[in-house]
Amino acid sequence: MKELIEKTIATEQVFNGRMIDLQIDTVSLPNGATATREIIRHPGAVAILAITADKKMIFVEQYRKPIDRVIFEIPAGKIDAGEIEHLLTAQRELEEETAYRAANWQLLTALYTAPGFADEIIHIYEARGLARQEAPLAMDVDEFLNVHTLTLTEAKALIGEGKIVDAKTVYAIQHFELNYNNY
Amino acid sequence: MKELIEKTIATEQVFNGRMIDLQIDTVSLPNGATATREIIRHPGAVAILAITADKKMIFVEQYRKPIDRVIFEIPAGKIDAGEIEHLLTAQRELEEETAYRAANWQLLTALYTAPGFADEIIHIYEARGLARQEAPLAMDVDEFLNVHTLTLTEAKALIGEGKIVDAKTVYAIQHFELNYNNY
Numbered sequence: 001m002k003e004l005i006e007k008t009i010a011t012e013q014v015f016n017g018r019m020i021d022l023q024i025d026t027v028s029l030p031n032g033a034t035a036t037r038e039i040i041r042h043p044g045a046v047a048i049l050a051i052t053a054d055k056k057m058i059f060v061e062q063y064r065k066p067i068d069r070v071i072f073e074i075p076a077g078k079i080d081a082g083e084i085e086h087l088l089t090a091q092r093e094l095e096e097e098t099a100y101r102a103a104n105w106q107l108l109t110a111l112y113t114a115p116g117f118a119d120e121i122i123h124i125y126e127a128r129g130l131a132r133q134e135a136p137l138a139m140d141v142d143e144f145l146n147v148h149t150l151t152l153t154e155a156k157a158l159i160g161e162g163k164i165v166d167a168k169t170v171y172a173i174q175h176f177e178l179n180y181n182n183y
Numbered sequence: 184m185k186e187l188i189e190k191t192i193a194t195e196q197v198f199n200g201r202m203i204d205l206q207i208d209t210v211s212l213p214n215g216a217t218a219t220r221e222i223i224r225h226p227g228a229v230a231i232l233a234i235t236a237d238k239k240m241i242f243v244e245q246y247r248k249p250i251d252r253v254i255f256e257i258p259a260g261k262i263d264a265g266e267i268e269h270l271l272t273a274q275r276e277l278e279e280e281t282a283y284r285a286a287n288w289q290l291l292t293a294l295y296t297a298p299g300f301a302d303e304i305i306h307i308y309e310a311r312g313l314a315r316q317e318a319p320l321a322m323d324v325d326e327f328l329n330v331h332t333l334t335l336t337e338a339k340a341l342i343g344e345g346k347i348v349d350a351k352t353v354y355a356i357q358h359f360e361l362n363y364n365n366y
Binding site for chain 2: 002025116
């Protein structure tokens with residue numbers, strides 16, 4: 001087996017933002033040569049596969065500036081400063097974005113979204129036993145979205161139509177399909 | 184349905200790198216307020232679900248500096264400047280990273296990896312009819328990896344062990360499982 005690990009020689013902080021930071025690391029490669037790595041630091045995120053009693057998934061429809069498109073995604077959001085427990089972040093995001101609380105929570109997985117250039121990890125939960133809140137937590141002031149409840153067939157159709165196009169949401173739909181008979 | 188789209192008021196280029204660029208957009212929100220969006224521009228990428236004649240998947244084991252870990256992923260790489268046809272990029276990456284060429288190619292999907300802060304889209308292909316090359320294309324000079332061929336069961340075990348942790352690879356394994364009887 002080849003040696004694979006790169007050792008950090010220097011780190012240059014390029015940008016410290018509201019959501020992401022950017023640094024350039026100079027590394028020593030396994031063969032002794034040097035190279036640079038452009039790295040985005042992200043606080044991490046949560047996403048929720050929320051399943052209703054009648055076996056539908058909850059989606060949020062929102063505009064994403066980086067891709068200049070309105071897309072359907074599972075509810076998700078970044079981990080705020082001071083939020084240590086990812087489950088609490090997931091519960092906050094689900095209620096803020098959809099007005100639902102869930103009685104039953106289970107961590108499904110944690111996935112790196114783009115390990116070639118970013119350290120973002122997204123903790124994906126399954127939420128069941130949903131109850132809509134009359135007075136839910138308020139959304140972030142710069143967040144606008146519509147909530148949709150869809151069957152597996154409807155969700156897969158939206159993949160085909162190109163309205164569901166992000167990795168975490170397709171993961172959740174595949175997970176739902178693979179475990180469909182258990183719900 | 185609520186209005187969702189944000190209009191760009193100003194764009195500030197913060198960084199132009201070898202792999203990614205960073206810009207900050209000031210946007211007008213649907214309610215007329217303004218906000219800023221930190222956006223990573225990426226040239227896009229390809230990834231390959233390569234399936235052998237004996238129904239195994241091909242993985243590459245490599246170090247990822249942003250997460251400081253050695254992980255198993257499906258073969259993948261960014262689209263180089265001037266590469267117009269994504270299929271050719273996928274064919275190049277598969278041969279460079281694994282020494283395999285494939286007779287049969289099919290585009291499975293294209294997924295945004297992190298639409299909250301990046302425009303990266305990854306075009307995921309299925310490759311079958313594999314033939315190992317005696318004199319394959321050379322890898323990038325700063326790339327070091329080991330190639331592994333695993334059954335579905337073995338791949339799922341690596342998810343459980345935390346050695347497969349990235350969204351595109353878990354997508355590919357789920358796709359393989361959902362369509363297993365067709366291979």
